[in-house]
Amino acid sequence: xxxxxxxxxxxxxxxxxxxxxxxxxxxxxxxxxxxxxxxxxxxxxxxxxxxxxxxxxxxxxxxxxxxxxxxxxxxxxxx
Numbered sequence: 001x002x003x004x005x006x007x008x009x010x011x012x013x014x015x016x017x018x019x020x021x022x023x024x025x026x027x028x029x030x031x032x033x034x035x036x037x038x039x040x041x042x043x044x045x046x047x048x049x050x051x052x053x054x055x056x057x058x059x060x061x062x063x064x065x066x067x068x069x070x071x072x073x074x075x076x077x078x079x
Contacts, residue, residue, distance in 0.1 A: 047055075
């Protein structure tokens with residue numbers, strides 16, 4: 001009983017606050033930060049989402065056209 005009272009009287013040390021929850025004890029490790037926009041590809045940082053989606057749709061349509069042309073070529077060769 002006495003031991004339980006001593007435990008309840010002990011102060012609880014708060015955890016160090018960090019973005020990830022854990023902190024490295026190694027002083028040579030720097031804290032991670034957000035990705036800098038200068039390291040991102042030009043297409044990602046310069047264009048809006050709508051522009052990127054438009055480009056994706058164009059690329060998919062070109063791929064589909066190429067695939068159809070290959071199928072027609074294969075069909076012509078087998079016939």
